[in-house]
Amino acid sequence: MVAFQSGIHHLSAIVQDAQRTMDFYEGILGLRLVKKTVNFDDPSVYHLYFGDKVGTPGTILTFFPVQAPFGRIGRGQVERILFQIPPDSSSYWLEYLQTQAVPVEQTEYGIWLTDCDGLLLGLIEEESRAAQYWNASTTEERIAITGFYGAILDSKDPEHTGAILEALGFQVNEDDKNVMKYQGSAEIGAHIWINKNELKRGLAGAGTIHHIAFRTPNETDHSLWKDRLTQMGMNSTEVKDRQYFKSIYFHEPGGILFEIASDTPGFLIDEEIDTLGINLKLPKWLETKREQIEADLPILKRGV
Template identity: 50%
Template sequence: MSNIKIPGIHHITAIAGEPQRNIDFYTGILGQRLVKQTVNFDDPGAYHLYFGDEVGTPGTILTFFAWPGAPRGRWGTGQIVAVSFAIPPDSLTYWSNRLQEHGVNVKEPVTRFGEQVLSFTDPDGLTLELITHQQAEQRRVWQHGPIPVEHAIRGFHSLTLAEAGQEATAAMLTEVLGFQLLAPEGNRYRYVVGQGAAIDVLNLAHETRGRIAVGTVHHVAWRATDDAQQLAWRQDLLDQGSDVTPVLDRQYFHSIYFREPGGVLFEIATDPPGFTRDEPIEELGSHLKLPPWLEVERAQIEQVLPPIHVPVSNEETQQG
């Protein structure tokens, strides 16, 4: 096992259908800030939308590839099946009422590992959870969003993997990535690392394999504090026999990718340079930003992308 420690989750990337519906839900109902509108660098005809706190702090960033008209995915093994956000301990009733008022089908709260869990889905069927967390109020929040600060989402709490058998995944988490098994609860195993990063592994031996498409999670990115730490991780993973990509420039961070034994795509992403490298804080998310190698294709890209309306609270109301 490496001596390097993962500080936590950097971001989670999922797949949406209609981009405007996605923006309206995550900004208008969940109160996240659209901190960046760009494109999928590997598929420039599709939006890549980033939501988070005021500046897109690592650990708050949920991103979406928007594929209008694409088919729905299928829930199953080899997949991240739930994205969980942290909320303050006294905010469960507020969120239950708010979600129901906006027509969101909310399940009855359950207790998991001593914390209250509120489950629901976004408009594309992605499973989301709000989990009460004792340290949530110590985390940063978007001060100017539509949610009262005392109830606002405080970044990620955890994520849930579904696996046909959890032993090989557990070995990678503990022996390679440095996670520790916190506790089992039924067929759910919770692993933690760094500053409270948690991953639950569901052992679902008889469940069918999932299919990644609209309404499912594409991958999770773990944090590296800088490029040097990321390169050290890459070498460790290669030494352990993992098939790891070269370092890729994602403009707002650098990335390497590999798969855990159950098939879920993992990424390790650097904290810097961050989302203010091409926009000031007050304008984050208000303009379509392209990396230099795609800027020459801006006219063609803008013709293909459907127009979107950016919330007024993000300072601008319309994409150029």
């Protein structure tokens, strides 16, 4: 059995504009750009990683900025990314987001908001000290986002998606009229909700979430996970080297692309903590193409 801290490792989304995304997530939400690299499968496209001070697993939100038409959020996708905020900070965030002209509303679950590309986000109060505060954040530590609370899934097959979550270490926590709630053991990113309402089929594109990744301690665990997934009747990819973690991918029965990503080696293997996210970092196999890659990418300006 794999030793597993059941929780989200990261989420990855498709957006249209890299600068606009940076201005929103670093400039407004106060996250840190911890890694500026490229899509290893298409080096003409940035892959931007945002998180806490060091990119702790459970705080990492990544983006592929591409010139793609907008998609449609629906069945077979992650519907909404849920961040956690400190207790008693909701009133601040409501007022602050309104001053930033961010679409926002108070719901029974927490604060619902929409980013600059239409991605659905949420802020839910939760006590946590697992994330590391970034001192240059645009938000003060007492109210700053402390990683993921979790995510809401729109499954084509909620029952079987739930079974996969249970295999990943999550347990049913609550069942209400709108969502089935699962909870894992991690301190951050441990809440996965499955939407029980009938929705249209999702369409990939800008403003949608590409995949959700779950944590495993290290890369040696992947052979065990591949065997387990095979036993459950699912095919997974070969192990992919993502430089800062290693991963396998599979489509679960509800149509959502799941990833299992290792906590190690992390984002400090090629940069010092004070300079994370400043320079374009490339894996060794792309270094010979650096000049052309840099010429093809837009220049990003940081506001912090």
